[in-house]
Each structure stands twice: as structure tokens, then as C-alpha cells.
Amino acid sequence: MPRFSRVRLSLLLVLGAGLLGGCAASQSAQDEAAARAAAVGTWSYEVEDFAPLDQGRFHITVQDGDLQGIVRDRRLGRLRASVRVHDSRLEIDLRDLRISGYIEDDQFTGFLRRSQWEVTTRRQTRTRSQFRSASLFARRVRSAAAVDKPQVLECRSLLREADDCD
Structure with a gap:
């Protein structure tokens, strides 16, 4: 695999992990807000x-x-x-x-x-x-x-x- 493709793949993996982590944090905040609203x-x-x-x-x-x-x-x-x-x-x-x-x-x-x-x-x-x-x-x-x-x-x-x- 050429070096340019590896860099691109690494960059895509990092961005994908960041998006997934951001969505998980957002979901966690939504869960906490829902739990508070229930109380x-x-x-x-x-x-x-x-x-x-x-x-x-x-x-x-x-x-x-x-x-x-x-x-x-x-x-x-x-x-x-x-x-x-x-x-x-x-x-x-x-x-x-x-x-x-x-x-x-x-x-x-x-x-x-x-x-x-x-x-x-x-x-x-x-x-x-x-x-x-x-x-x-x-x-x-x-x-x-x-x-x-x-x-x-x-x-x-x-x-x-x-x-x-x-």
C-alpha cells in the first residue's frame, strides 16, 4: 500500500473514531438529561x-x-x-x-x-x-x-x- 493511502486511511480512522466518540458523548448527555427529567x-x-x-x-x-x-x-x-x-x-x-x-x-x-x-x-x-x-x-x-x-x-x-x- 502506498504511503499516501496509509496516511489517508489513518486520517479516516481517526476522524471516524472522533465522530463515534462525539456521538457516544452526546448520547450520554441525552441519557443524563432524560434521567434528571424523570426525577x-x-x-x-x-x-x-x-x-x-x-x-x-x-x-x-x-x-x-x-x-x-x-x-x-x-x-x-x-x-x-x-x-x-x-x-x-x-x-x-x-x-x-x-x-x-x-x-x-x-x-x-x-x-x-x-x-x-x-x-x-x-x-x-x-x-x-x-x-x-x-x-x-x-x-x-x-x-x-x-x-x-x-x-x-x-x-x-x-x-x-x-x-x-x-
């Missing part, structure tokens, strides 16, 4: 076993490029959460609790687990809570598009009528 929104959840959380809603948004969450539980009240998603796997970290599971068709099935030891102040001993894990089921009640739009009934109007004219 963002408001979810209504219920825990089936005895656990620190009972039932409520978690609200997942994107802030500064990161997923953030607010959990409103009937028993524990309002909690901030960090959120991670990879493919269809969703993980929500609360103080010492972790919710992890899978999203499929606007439904989330997972487990709630304690992520660290509890410390008691009496006798200075470490004890493990009797709670180990519980199953959790959630369904999406509001999608990302509805979450991003302000709700008309949630805000007080800034406009006021005044009868200052005589």
Missing part, C-alpha cells in the same frame, strides 16, 4: 413498614445545575435533601436517612434505610436503632413542566386597589 417534579410517597418517615411528598428541582430536594413528611415535617440520579436509579439523602430505588413510568419504588449510627447521651454508648429499612412507594403528582411554572393560587398579588381619588 424532577413532585412525588407523593408512603412508607409501608415502621420507619422514621411515614407519608408525604418530596419535591425535586434543579438548582445551579444540581438536583435538590425538599421532603415534607407527616411525622418529621420539612427536611432538605440532596438528590442523585443515574439512569433510572434515584437516591435521596436526608440527615441520617437514605431513600434509594428506581423510577419507572412516573412511579418510584425503593427502600428507606438509616445511613449512620445514632448516639445516645446517657451512658455515652452507641446504639443501633431498631429501624433497619422499610419499603417506600411514590408516584409523581406534578411533572417538571408544572413544577417550573409558578402557581397562580400560591402567591398573593402585589397589586392593591386604593380609593385615593375623589
Whole structure:
């Protein structure tokens, strides 16, 4: 094979590999965006076993490029959460609790687990809570598009009528 043909073939192989790599990176970014879109929104959840959380809603948004969450539980009240998603796997970290599971068709099935030891102040001993894990089921009640739009009934109007004219 002449030297010119080898250079041409090498150049074509390098360009082809670059295009394939670029398409794979683009596909990966699309997959990540789809996974985030599947997680963002408001979810209504219920825990089936005895656990620190009972039932409520978690609200997942994107802030500064990161997923953030607010959990409103009937028993524990309002909690901030960090959120991670990879493919269809969703993980929500609360103080010492972790919710992890899978999203499929606007439904989330997972487990709630304690992520660290509890410390008691009496006798200075470490004890493990009797709670180990519980199953959790959630369904999406509001999608990302509805979450991003302000709700008309949630805000007080800034406009006021005044009868200052005589």
C-alpha cells in the first residue's frame, strides 16, 4: 500500500473514531438529561413498614445545575435533601436517612434505610436503632413542566386597589 493511502486511511480512522466518540458523548448527555427529567417534579410517597418517615411528598428541582430536594413528611415535617440520579436509579439523602430505588413510568419504588449510627447521651454508648429499612412507594403528582411554572393560587398579588381619588 502506498504511503499516501496509509496516511489517508489513518486520517479516516481517526476522524471516524472522533465522530463515534462525539456521538457516544452526546448520547450520554441525552441519557443524563432524560434521567434528571424523570426525577424532577413532585412525588407523593408512603412508607409501608415502621420507619422514621411515614407519608408525604418530596419535591425535586434543579438548582445551579444540581438536583435538590425538599421532603415534607407527616411525622418529621420539612427536611432538605440532596438528590442523585443515574439512569433510572434515584437516591435521596436526608440527615441520617437514605431513600434509594428506581423510577419507572412516573412511579418510584425503593427502600428507606438509616445511613449512620445514632448516639445516645446517657451512658455515652452507641446504639443501633431498631429501624433497619422499610419499603417506600411514590408516584409523581406534578411533572417538571408544572413544577417550573409558578402557581397562580400560591402567591398573593402585589397589586392593591386604593380609593385615593375623589
